[in-house]
Structures are given as structure tokens and as C-alpha cells.
Amino acid sequence: MKNSHLISIALLAMASTSLIAQQTGFSRVLLQTQDLSTPGKVVVQARAEFDPGVAAGRHTHPGEELGYVLEGQLELRIDGQPPKMIKAGETFFVPEGLIHDGINTGTSKAKVLATYVVEKGKPVATPAK
DSSP states (O other): OHHHHHHHHHHHHHHHHHHHOOOTTEEEEEEEEEEOSSTTEEEEEEEEEEOTTOBOOSEEOSEEEEEEEEESEEEEEETTSOOEEEETTOEEEEOTTOOEEEEOOSSSOEEEEEEEEEETTSOSOEEOO
16 A cells, blocks of 8 residues: 555656646646556546647657647647647547647637546656657
């Protein structure tokens, strides 16, 4: 039980660290991290906010991303696919390992609820080259 608690704290710290390095006009706030019943997987939930014209930056995840646009709109760019416009009330999905970016193409702040099902012990997001 004690080891499980320490592992959870370490994972929360790792997830928080990977979500902190952010550019001006973009923020991602960790809401929760939970172990899953699937061995080696965790779920991380975060709220992201984009100022108009700001991008998250090209990145990947060690698992899937499920997103819901709460306010505003985003252009989702996944390498090798045409850009997709996602507006408030719409959802999106990014498969594991695909390089992608989200850009606020609107005139007001965009807010997104993102849920990541990722490999335990890995950073939630890694900048793409």
C-alpha cells in the first residue's frame, strides 16, 4: 500500500512536470491522474487554454488523447492528415504516437478538456522534432 501511494505521488509529479513547460498564451493544468485496471496504463485529465492565435506546439503522447472543446475553436493538425476544425461542444481523438498540434484560430480564448490514456511512468507529452 505504501509503495502504491509513493508511485502515485511520483506519477503525479511526472505528469505535472510534463505539463508545466508551456509557452506564453497556452496553459495546461493537470486535474487528475489515476491508475487504470489495465496494467501499465494511467489516465490523466487536464484543462488546456489557448489565447487567440496560439498553438500548443507540435508534440506526441505515449497513448491516446481524447479531447472536448469547452469554449472557442481549435484547428487540430495531425501529421499526414488534413487539418480539422473543432468547435465548442465537439470532440476529437489523437491516436498514440502521432505528431500533432492544436491552434486557436478563433478570436476568443479556447478551452479544452483533455483526457490521456498513457503508459505509466512516461511523460504525458513530448515535444516533436
